[in-house]
Amino acid sequence: MVVGRPEWDNRDMEIISAIQQRLGEEAVITPGPGMDPYLTERRGLFAGNRARAVVRPADTEAVATVMQMATEHGVGVVPRGGNTGLCGGAAADDNADVILLSLERLNRIRRVDADNFTLTAEAGCLLSDLQAAAAGAERLFPLSYAAENDCQIGGNLATNAGGMNVLRYGNARDLALGLEVVLADGRIWDGLRGLRKDNSGYDLKDLFIGAEGTLGIITAATLKLFPPVRERATAIVGLNSAAAAVSLFGRLRADSGDTITSCELMGREPLSLAIAHGTGCAEPLTTSYPWYLLIDLTSSARDAALDRRLEDALSGTAEGIGDYRIATDSTMAADFWRLRNSIPGAQKGAGASIKNDVSVPVADIPAFIEAASAAVIEACPGVRPCPFGHIGDGNIHFNLTRPTTMTDAAFLEQWAPLTRRVHDIAMAYSGSFAAEHGVGQLKPGEVARLKSPVEQDLMRRLKTAFDPDDRLNPGKVVPPIGRPPSAG
Amino acid sequence: MVVGRPEWDNRDMEIISAIQQRLGEEAVITPGPGMDPYLTERRGLFAGNRARAVVRPADTEAVATVMQMATEHGVGVVPRGGNTGLCGGAAADDNADVILLSLERLNRIRRVDADNFTLTAEAGCLLSDLQAAAAGAERLFPLSYAAENDCQIGGNLATNAGGMNVLRYGNARDLALGLEVVLADGRIWDGLRGLRKDNSGYDLKDLFIGAEGTLGIITAATLKLFPPVRERATAIVGLNSAAAAVSLFGRLRADSGDTITSCELMGREPLSLAIAHGTGCAEPLTTSYPWYLLIDLTSSARDAALDRRLEDALSGTAEGIGDYRIATDSTMAADFWRLRNSIPGAQKGAGASIKNDVSVPVADIPAFIEAASAAVIEACPGVRPCPFGHIGDGNIHFNLTRPTTMTDAAFLEQWAPLTRRVHDIAMAYSGSFAAEHGVGQLKPGEVARLKSPVEQDLMRRLKTAFDPDDRLNPGKVVPPIGRPPSAG
CATH class of the missing domain: 3.30.70.2190 (Alpha-Beta Plaits)
Structure with missing residues (x-):
């Protein structure tokens, strides 16, 4: 997958040196093999093996400084949590003119307020640590899924993670009452409110949640707790x-x-x-x-x-x-x-499998599975649909296992056309082609292909309003105008 | 209160005539006393007695036509639901260069889907009609409050209404899975999805909810239902x-x-x-x-x-x-x-009372009530604090009854300074000065006074991105730049 970066140019070294001066030596991973874990993407699906620098700021102010420096040096910033996402949202893209910003050192639980049923934590806290902190106060933090020992709450919120308990407690979005966010220009928005009712202006919080770091970098959150x-x-x-x-x-x-x-x-x-x-x-x-x-x-x-x-x-x-x-x-x-x-x-x-992460209205699950199975079998005789998922959320992982008579490689060549068919059918049932794993760099092509022009236009307006110079996680989520459709 | 509008100018008549041509005679309330109910604000606190026309479109396309005509004629549009809000969000402001758009004829329940625990309804449906439709399918639509027989779901969503059951079921925002919205330029965003999981792009829905019609006009919604x-x-x-x-x-x-x-x-x-x-x-x-x-x-x-x-x-x-x-x-x-x-x-x-609609973290309710009581009694000796509210939401209606020795009029002159003191104390506890009734035209001054410059800037960027010509409910929610602080 990632083979290390062959060489570093003067511009890289200039940026690294500038960051070291501002944030200290320990905030920067210097070029070399130590960088590899930060540039690796879990499934190896995305390039991600180039970035001008890897920065690990220790607090919110330092994150703000990184954004200011990104403007000064004219580069983008890719925020990164626990690296457990599957859509490449936290990996550098081919462009590579970016600083990779790891939130791992923002790992303080700032407050557990049992009476208010809330917890305030920084973005780099592991999900399992938040679960434990809540349990220590006889409360439950209900977000839970397979990667909970590795994923970070900042990434959970940036991708609006789902998991096993959504039916009862909602997605990550539903669990967040307030956020602290570093904006594209390095300003800090302090929206860390622990309120159940607040109608004093526009709902900024929900814009940043699920935006995968393209509108701002979540540095802390106030989260809902529940009885144990x-x-x-x-x-x-x-x-x-x-x-x-x-x-x-x-x-x-x-x-x-x-x-x-x-x-x-x-x-x-x-x-x-x-x-x-x-x-x-x-x-x-x-x-x-x-x-x-x-x-x-x-x-x-x-x-x-x-x-x-x-x-x-x-x-x-x-x-x-x-x-x-x-x-x-x-x-x-x-x-x-x-x-x-x-x-x-x-x-x-x-054998090889092709994964889909779709959702449809609960009542339409049977019809969707039937139609999608027929479609993929028609396109690829012998393919074995492996549908499973969270029925209460309408979220079906409509995964496909290769025909017994086919090689892995030949089957994986069918990824794009088979995935497109499944997405088309999900959309026909008013569903989603990205239910709980997000868009990242895997599915902007599907955003362009499947979302209405009106919706794409509104997304671009938001991106332009909050990040006019495209500094924040460039190339993710929002399809560039005129980008040709590709599979996701 | 409202005394009818004394006279109509050529510009009014030109706009009225143009709308009649496009949408039919029945879509327009012609000038005269028939207009008064549409221009009245419940508490009589706001001018609201002037609008160039009152329009009652019958469907989403007609709402879109009204927005297109607003651009053609260079006027604003004030959307209006059941007129039960208390902050003047649905009343015309002093400017009066607006069309008042009543959603009352968009009153169809489009679908009840018991298996998916959802209901899709148009903006003008009465809340109590939605409760009844859900009950008819052995489901519960849990939004409930005093005005439920008069308020409309579009207004509930535009103001993110709260009420009695928020503790268990959340605010109106938490009950909406999807929206249909007419945008400032007359395009229609079809976001009527009934999905529990959808991470296929930015969260547009939550921007329109609670924005009081300043970013788009909600024309229909898909809402969550629960077991009865x-x-x-x-x-x-x-x-x-x-x-x-x-x-x-x-x-x-x-x-x-x-x-x-x-x-x-x-x-x-x-x-x-x-x-x-x-x-x-x-x-x-x-x-x-x-x-x-x-x-x-x-x-x-x-x-x-x-x-x-x-x-x-x-x-x-x-x-x-x-x-x-x-x-x-x-x-x-x-x-x-x-x-x-x-x-x-x-x-x-x-006697006269001054109402506050604030929220604080649940754990801080006792300290807030004590501090706020001391502050108002210091400022107005003899005033009787009447705190009550939804403790699980941290939402205290910190209402003030006049001193027995004071006239109503003299007490009401204290509205601004007393309210400001209460808001200041709520903010000191990281609370909100507008918990469940919104901002409307009552509290933009408090937005300007109490929200951080960063947050106000983000609100203005959103307003500019979605409504660059200020057609949508002008003067509401977002304070104009440089507007002097006033009480709310």
């Missing part, structure tokens, strides 16, 4: 159709008193892959079903009787619902969850 | 301090399994006013306390045992908590709620 989880019930259910899963989800939401926290749909194909290639994964039910739901109910009450609620909801006769098992202890619950969490890795055991 | 309420428990609790209320709120949130939907704080003074001047209001407890909490737990589960949870939480010994009563039936629950709902009207019985 004191009771949990987990079940796995076999289903005869995806439509039955949609109905069961709606009924469970109501009957459980909206205590449903996760509701993960798995097709038989990805479940089979998990059982075949995952570690410690066993057939969960005695009968095989075309579809499965993995359900978690949680409550902060000590006597919520969640097991009984699950039993009541599942034992009633309802069309399309087959066997089920309710976990009798946390070990069994972990066994069920291991099936779900093994799917992404298990796909690798069956 | 099937069980409810209501209690009133006497407390020795506001701090005890904050602690009890935190404990109740956790112990009730986060089923707490409303948590209303009332000081003894406003409660006494309600008992003295309200209809059907009786002392709720045998002992008098300085503070009271009115608590609602709700659940969509049929066996949530909410009464028992309330009893368990309240019967435990905790500092500062006095007597309590749990409603044994819905009549008693209604009696408790009548006390809370009678406060705003009851204040009138005790």
Whole structure:
């Protein structure tokens, strides 16, 4: 992937030296192999192996200084968190006339306010550290997903991360009450308010969230906390159709008193892959079903009787619902969850895969899966759709495993056309071609191809209003005018 | 208040005639007394008695036509919903070179999608009609407040309305998944997506919500629905301090399994006013306390045992908590709620009052109330603070009733200086001077006085980017550069 940068020019050295003078030696990674981890992109999909400097400011003022220096030197700035994004938003692009700015040293939890159910933390804090700090105050910070030990809250907010608990607690956006942001020109916007109600002007906060650092650099946030989880019930259910899963989800939401926290749909194909290639994964039910739901109910009450609620909801006769098992202890619950969490890795055991991150209205999930499966099979006979995802959010990871008769390389050449077909079908159901992983440098072409001209124009107006000289994460999210459509 | 407009000039008639030609006779209210209801502002605080025309378009395309015509004729457009706002956002300002655009004919519920837990409705739909449509599909649309039979969802979204259930379900902003918006130049942005996860570009939706029509005119929205309420428990609790209320709120949130939907704080003074001047209001407890909490737990589960949870939480010994009563039936629950709902009207019985709509972090409510009370009493001896509000949201209506020895008129002359003092103290606690009623034309001066220059600059950049010719609700929300500070 990244092979280090062959040589450094005078302009690089001039910028590095200037930053060292202003922010101290320790704020700059000097050219050499030490830079490589900062230039590597997780999947190796993006160039990212060039930047004029890698800077690690220690506080918000130093981030502001970097932006001022970017203007002085006429370069862009690529902000970078935990490097767990999958769309190249935190990697330098081909242009390479950028400073890569790592937020990792802004890692202080500034305040935990249990009475206000809030926590204020800097951008470089690890998500798992925030979860722990909340737990220490008998509170829950509910954002949770596979990369939680590596990802940083600044990146979570910049990409509006989703994860396992969105159904109950919302995306990262929904968890942020206030932000501190360094603007393109180096000014600092102090919007660190911990208020549930504030209608004293335009909603600036939500503009920066999900903008992937293209409108400003999030340096700290005040986040919502919740009561801690004191009771949990987990079940796995076999289903005869995806439509039955949609109905069961709606009924469970109501009957459980909206205590449903996760509701993960798995097709038989990805479940089979998990059982075949995952570690410690066993057939969960005695009968095989075309579809499965993995359900978690949680409550902060000590006597919520969640097991009984699950039993009541599942034992009633309802069309399309087959066997089920309710976990009798946390070990069994972990066994069920291991099936779900093994799917992404298990796909690798069956050859190359093409990943899609789409969402549609919940009610349209069955029709979407049917239409998208037919379309990709038509385009690439033998391809194995592996649909799974967060049914309550309408977020389906419509992943494709290569035909058994095809080489990995030949299959991956189909990435663009197959992905485009899946996106087209998601859009036909008023869905999204970028549900929880963002746009980065992977999908600006799809923004250009699939978003209305009006929406693209509004996006460009915002970019121009906040970053007229294109200093902030250039080339990401907003497609340049006239850029030819490409796949994402 | 409004006395009708004495005369109409040629420019008025030219604009009216042009609109009639394009949109039909029925789309225009012709000059005369029929116009008065459209030019009246509820409290009579704002001029609002002049507009070049009153237009009632029937659909989104017609709204777009009005915006195009506004450009052609060089006038502004003031969008107007149910006219229940209190900050003059929907009233014409002194300038009067505007078309007043009523959304009332855009009143179709386009779709109720129970499986997706969403509803799509046009801006002119009454809030109570949306509640009813949701209930008809066994769903809950939780936005609720006193004006719900008169207010329109477009106005709710344009002002990011709050209300009684924010603690559980969020503000209007949190309930909107997608919007349809007519832009300043008459283009239509179709952002009517019903998705829980969509990170395919900048968050445009949240810019229009709470912008009070100054960035675009919301013509339709896709809104979140929830499972219906099937069980409810209501209690009133006497407390020795506001701090005890904050602690009890935190404990109740956790112990009730986060089923707490409303948590209303009332000081003894406003409660006494309600008992003295309200209809059907009786002392709720045998002992008098300085503070009271009115608590609602709700659940969509049929066996949530909410009464028992309330009893368990309240019967435990905790500092500062006095007597309590749990409603044994819905009549008693209604009696408790009548006390809370009678406060705003009851204040009138005790003479003129000055209203504040501030928020602070929940933990700071006791200190804020103490500091603000001391400040207003110092400035106006004998003034009676009547604090009440939504404790879980940190939203205190810090209303002031005139001293018994003062005339209404003399007291109301203190509006600006007293309000400024209260706002200053809210800001000192990192609070907001406009929590749930917005800015309108009442508080742009406070925006100029209290918001940072950086934040004002970002607001102006947004206004310029989306409405460069200042056609959309001119003079509202964003303070003009150099405008002298005034009270709000």
